[in-house]
Amino acid sequence: MTLEAHIRARRGDFEVDLAVHAEAGSVVALLGPNASGKTTTIDAIAGLVPLTGGHVRVGGRTWADAHTSVPPQERSTGLVAAQHLLFPHLTTLDNVAFGPRSRGMRRAPAHARARSELVALGIGELAARRPRELSQGQSQRAALARALATDPDVLLLDEPLSALDPATRAEVRAVLGRRLAAFPGVTLLVTHDPLDALTLADRLVFIDQGRIAQEGPPEEVIARPRDPYVAHIVGLNLYQGQTVDDATVSTVIGPVMTSGVESRGSCWVAFAPAAVSLYPELPVGSPRNAFRCTVASVEVLGQLARVRLTTSDGHPLVAEVTTTSVAELRLHTGAALWATVKATEVSAYPA
């Protein structure tokens, strides 16, 4: 049961135009800034938003193309949004049984199916409660149970954890991870949270302005971001440039010495914030890349501090230093200093 879709749909002032492929049993995370077209993609697959072009095929069956548009109730999807959207007038059990009942199952088997799904998500004892009697996390689990109770071909999770508080989020994320491991269908997971994507997804798709900015397995995307938003999410400094020689790349922040380029031409240069060292004066005789910067902001996280810098050309650069360094260097906003990166810490890869 694979998903093979090319979504073209209107979303406000731009058109979403992207292809999504997913194998049975896999989880694809859709990431991107707000209003980039993630929810539109999900809704188009569910049949809630009309396609302006492209197609949606699931397991060889066409849900939508230029000639057909199967109505939402005849597609096999399960939808969970940030708000649980449980029907307030039904018990948890009846909420979860709503799907099987709508698909023609008789009352008793529908309730049995619903009960087993509630048990699978660890809330079997809440079957008789009304949605208003459930906590946030319980509600979201019930919503998951409702979406899964129809055994959908495609499970559509639209920021399912974003409305939860951090502790509940971790708990529901764990439940979700366990349940998805046993789920035979395709899962599309829209999220803002890299942790969701990294812990739940087999494949990441970054979307910006309705287009795919980058996609690939998590390891690859983390190691080699090719889009500023992706770099921001995975926490790397990323600059576009042109190779000058086997080890040097000319970028917007100046020439950067790297651990070596794979091929000549246009390429990306990336390094981790932790690879950046800060000095009040330019260190002499060092085989390092050095950039003159001013401090834009400092954020202390325990023993470490994240320092956002602006290069002399006005480009952002993030450094991660010890809290001790923050004190020694007196890193207040506006302070001028030098940021250095060893060439061995800089990776360069083709654009």
Add this chain to the structure above:
Amino acid sequence: MMTDAAQSRQRDGVPAFRRRLAGSRAPLLTLATLGMALVVLPLLGLIARTDWPGLLTHLRAPVVWPAIRLSLITTLITLGLAMLLGTPLAWLLSRATGRLATWMRALLTVPVVLPPVVGGVALLLAYGRNGLVGAPVFDALGLRIPFTPLAVVLAQLFVSLPFYVLAVEGAMRSVDPRFDHVAATLGASPTRVFLRVGLPLAAPGIAAGAALAWARALGEFGATITFAGNLTGRTQTAPLAVYVALQSDPQAAIALSIAMLAVSIAVLGLLRGRWMG
């Protein structure tokens, strides 16, 4: 030379005075009381002029019971039809975004603001013996619609159905459409979404709309007298009977008015949770 205290008194005094004036509730209270009086006084007049000891006797006047019975039967049929036809209409309108829906909403508002007598004339021109629909019906079936209880129901529907639809549409529009979306992905057909999600979630609004529409139908006068005529036991509803009896048997008219007032208060009581609670 002013002392500091005097200066500060003057400084503080002027704004304090203005604050008192602006903060005074007297103008508001005066207007509010007048507004309330305009509503309450006629009701008091009705109650004061009622021959309470003789109320039951007056209610036994020959004109009263047929009118009440006809009013109850026709308004209940009207309410049933308004709910049967109006609820799906309200649901579709509440979920529609196009220009057609805007026009339909505007059209539905017309009978609400139209003088009822004009509505009665319009009904005659549509369902009358020479009317748009009435003429073919009369030619084919020999069925004459005006001067029948059916005409009473049509007149009541014309004025109360829009009331019902607009009230219920408002309630349905406040039902988050994402509930419909979720229900659809769960396999519910549009009809099932309407029955199992839209209806229960909008139930309080439907009840309020129904009460309003029923009260409107019960009080319907102008369109009924113009379109359905006035014949005791057949088309003479309670408001018509009040109007006619006022000329011959004022106490019977007042007794009937009191009965209708009691019904109105009962309806208000049903709505209490919504507007007065």
Add this chain to the structure above:
Amino acid sequence: MRALALGVIGLCSVLGLVGCSTSGTDAPEGSGALAEPGGPAAGTRDTDSEPTTLTVLAPASLTEAFTELATQYESLYPQVRIDLSFGSSTTLAQQVAEGVQADLFASAGTDALALLPERYARGGGETTIASNELEIAVELGNPRGITGLEDFTRTDLDTVLCVQTAPCGTAADEAFRAAGLTPTPVSREIDVKATLAKVSLGEADAALVYRSDVVTSTAVDGVTIPTEHNVSLTYPLVWFNAEPHTIGFVDLITGPDGRAALEAAGFAAP
């Protein structure tokens, strides 16, 4: 509070509420000619410009005649405004009994006069201005071949009468009693105009109304009723005060112009 009072006065003038009428409060000075019995001489323009409003209540059947006469009077005396209120005579009489201020009251039939409280007649007077009789209104060309009162007993015809409490309804019942018939109307309409409208709109085959209503309608034809079964109706005019313009308007109605207007409207002389 003053703003409030102004608001109420404004409301009265906008809505023309009869209860707010200030008519007949002062005799216009220097209008001796008006105060004379016999009223304003034709063509004598009153120079006094004290604004006066006359409130006139009249039965629906006098709508055309009184509207025309009021327009005549207002053009003679531009400072005078005549508020005409037409309706069922009983309803109008009841309004007077409930305290509605009026200067003149014309009635179809004498029954409604009994409803007027005695105190309203002081300083005023009463006269009869016209008479009328029943006639059957039928669709133009009389397509159903209506011949007389007995057609009102046919159930294959849709016939309408005035409601029993309206003078035209009382008169109709009286006529049927005289003819020994029991009519089977589909509706007893609220007043004579509504009764006539059902025929002129083609919804009813016949209506028993007044001759004046048939004469002034271009949408119906009339079928006369033999005198022995007919009921005639007199139209009394009551005035409640002796203010110059009240008397002036009474004189216009009872004078040759009034006579002509009433005759054109299908009324016979009293």
